[in-house]
Amino acid sequence: MVAETYDVVVIGAGPVGENVADRAVQGGLSVAIVERELVGGECSYWACMPTKALLRSAAALRAVKKLPGAREAVTGELDVAAVLRRRDAFASDWKDDGQVAWLESAGIPLYRGHGRITGEKVVEVTGENGVTTLTARHAVVVATGSGALVPDIEGLRASKPWTSRETVAAKEVPGRLAIIGGGVVASEMATAFSSLGATVEVLARDGVLHVQEPFVGERVTAALQEAGVTVRVGAEAASVRRDDDGTVHITLKSGEEIEADELLVAIGRTPNTEDIGLDAVGLKPGSWLTVDDAMRVLGEDGTPLGDGWLYAIGDVNRRVLLTHQGKYQARALGDGLAARAKGETVDVGPWGRHAATADERAVPQVVFTEPEMAAVGLTAAAAEAAGLRIRVVDYDLAATAGSSLHAEGYSGHARMVVDEDRKVIVGFTLVGPDVAELLHAATIAIVAEVPLDRLWHAVPSFPTVSEVWLRLLEAYGR
Numbered sequence: 519m520v521a522e523t524y525d526v527v528v529i530g531a532g533p534v535g536e537n538v539a540d541r542a543v544q545g546g547l548s549v550a551i552v553e554r555e556l557v558g559g560e561c562s563y564w565a566c567m568p569t570k571a572l573l574r575s576a577a578a579l580r581a582v583k584k585l586p587g588a589r590e591a592v593t594g595e596l597d598v599a600a601v602l603r604r605r606d607a608f609a610s611d612w613k614d615d616g617q618v619a620w621l622e623s624a625g626i627p628l629y630r631g632h633g634r635i636t637g638e639k640v641v642e643v644t645g646e647n648g649v650t651t652l653t654a655r656h657a658v659v660v661a662t663g664s665g666a667l668v669p670d671i672e673g674l675r676a677s678k679p680w681t682s683r684e685t686v687a688a689k690e691v692p693g694r695l696a697i698i699g700g701g702v703v704a705s706e707m708a709t710a711f712s713s714l715g716a717t718v719e720v721l722a723r724d725g726v727l728h729v730q731e732p733f734v735g736e737r738v739t740a741a742l743q744e745a746g747v748t749v750r751v752g753a754e755a756a757s758v759r760r761d762d763d764g765t766v767h768i769t770l771k772s773g774e775e776i777e778a779d780e781l782l783v784a785i786g787r788t789p790n791t792e793d794i795g796l797d798a799v800g801l802k803p804g805s806w807l808t809v810d811d812a813m814r815v816l817g818e819d820g821t822p823l824g825d826g827w828l829y830a831i832g833d834v835n836r837r838v839l840l841t842h843q844g845k846y847q848a849r850a851l852g853d854g855l856a857a858r859a860k861g862e863t864v865d866v867g868p869w870g871r872h873a874a875t876a877d878e879r880a881v882p883q884v885v886f887t888e889p890e891m892a893a894v895g896l897t898a899a900a901a902e903a904a905g906l907r908i909r910v911v912d913y914d915l916a917a918t919a920g921s922s923l924h925a926e927g928y929s930g931h932a933r934m935v936v937d938e939d940r941k942v943i944v945g946f947t948l949v950g951p952d953v954a955e956l957l958h959a960a961t962i963a964i965v966a967e968v969p970l971d972r973l974w975h976a977v978p979s980f981p982t983v984s985e986v987w988l989r990l991l992e993a994y995g996r
């Protein structure tokens with residue numbers, strides 16, 4: 519058995535594991551990373567990048583069709599095969615050579631195999647060439663991510679449903695795609711596959727994107743329906759079976775039956791902690807890892823395990839299941855581990871250098887549906903539930919000069935949620951064409967807690983859609 523010692527051992531080389539390793543190495547520590555599948559993780563091969571490649575070409579085509587003078591130049595249909603080839607390229611053909619080369623250039627040794635914690639600061643890697651024992655001088659970081667959650671619906675597993683993985687990597691577009699779920703994966707994949715030619719039916723038990731401001735779900739649902747997607751709000755699958763000819767039959771709790779060629783299950787995620795040795799440190803295998811603001815894993819008594827040597831970041835700690843937010847945690851932790859090892863002050867107080875404070879106050883998210891949704895901070899409902907005294911300001915995005923130029927028939931909406939006691943923005947939501955790139959201004963306003971009085975001095979250029987900022991301030995009043 520091979521045995522090696524490093525300052526830090528990271529289990530999982532997804533975007534988050536790669537980032538923490540990089541920061542810790544830059545801080546002067548030696549770091550080993552363990553990966554059982556592809557370096558780059560879910561995001562690179564089955565999530566963020568390939569999904570956006572599946573969505574982008576159709577979005578560009580829709581945009582050009584809304585522009586007189588440009589739309590006349592469109593003489594053909596979406597080239598589905600070319601879209602799938604572009605998706606393949608964005609998934610690096612499911613090979614990780616590029617990412618492995620990056621690890622090498624960053625000075626991070628890769629151990630291929632399944633990582634399992636076997637005791638305090640010890641990780642065993644079971645790979646093709648046997649078992650390697652890695653001992654950490656300072657810390658073990660769990661960045662093992664999450665997998666698709668498949669619920670216990672009668673016959674579901676036996677009918678081999680697609681999860682996000684099979685959907686994102688599909689070699690062909692099914693004729694009929696049914697989707698269980700109304701969240702982010704469901705709404706993005708309904709948008710993608712309907713534009714790629716599938717007949718799509720969404721079983722949205724709780725509605726579409728229901729955790730966002732209500733106008734988001736309303737507009738995305740309406741656009742999906744306009745694109746020919748059937749959206750059944752409140753529908754729940756009771757049982758599923760697949761015929762020998764491949765047809766999937768979904769019986770709803772109402773008794774109705776739906777047929778499809780493939781069924782995507784998109785009802786959330788489950789942590790990749792089933793077999794990482796949590797029992798060796800007194801935690802329950804398969805559970806999400808609860809962490810404190812220093813990202814230290816907490817035991818059942820709510821205190822860090824041992825001397826605080828075990829950390830968890832990214833999807834696996836369930837704080838925020840988004841790549842950019844996991845990487846933010848990774849930067850804070852990587853720098854924190856380096857500081858701790860050098861005996862420097864570790865600042866995990868609110869907005870401290872080694873804290874991931876934005877996880878609670880300012881998480882930005884873009885959902886690449888038609889129309890796009892971009893939101894940061896709290897919805898009005900969440901702000902009220904948090905006990906804030908708020909004022910909600912709404913504005914029709916189509917009423918800006920920039921949006922009227924952007925496209926014919928532009929339709930969109932913006933909402934700003936103001937904390938009336940502090941006179942700062944705590945939430946911002948946009949829905950409309952190409953709103954993704956408008957989001958960062960709102961993120962900065964929330965993180966920096968820019969007083970509304972000062973925001974009047976941040977003048978948006980004319981004629982851009984960003985003029986919505988001025989209109990919202992005018993609607994709020996000075």
Ligand SMILES: Cc1cc2nc3c(=O)[nH]c(=O)nc-3n(C[C@H](O)[C@H](O)[C@H](O)COP(=O)(O)OP(=O)(O)OC[C@H]3O[C@@H](n4cnc5c(N)ncnc54)[C@H](O)[C@@H]3O)c2cc1C
Binds near residue numbers: 552
């Ligand atoms: C369809 C879809 C689309 C998405 N789109 C976006 C998007 O547009 N933007 C966004 O911000 N987020 C998006 N997300 C979320 C994003 O993919 C995740 O938040 C992100 O991948 C989390 O990164 P991570 O490093 O924590 O985990 P992962 O990316 O899951 O990586 C974890 C890694 O750990 C490895 N691993 C697990 N267990 C072990 C073990 N025992 N030993 C060794 N290695 C192990 C895995 O093989 C994997 O490589 C999307 C998710 C899905 C499902």
Ligand SMILES: NC(=O)c1ccc[n+]([C@@H]2O[C@H](COP(=O)([O-])OP(=O)(O)OC[C@H]3O[C@@H](n4cnc5c(N)ncnc54)[C@H](O)[C@@H]3O)[C@@H](O)[C@H]2O)c1
Binds near residue numbers: 698723785884886
């Ligand atoms: N653009 C992006 O940022 C992006 C894109 C895709 C995925 N993601 C991330 O990936 C994660 C997973 O996405 P997701 O769509 O699987 O989860 P989700 O949490 O976004 O949505 C899950 C949906 O399933 C429904 N649901 C839950 N249990 C159900 C059940 N038993 N039966 C029927 N419906 C049920 C919920 O009401 C919800 O609408 C999300 O946290 C998301 O942040 C992000």
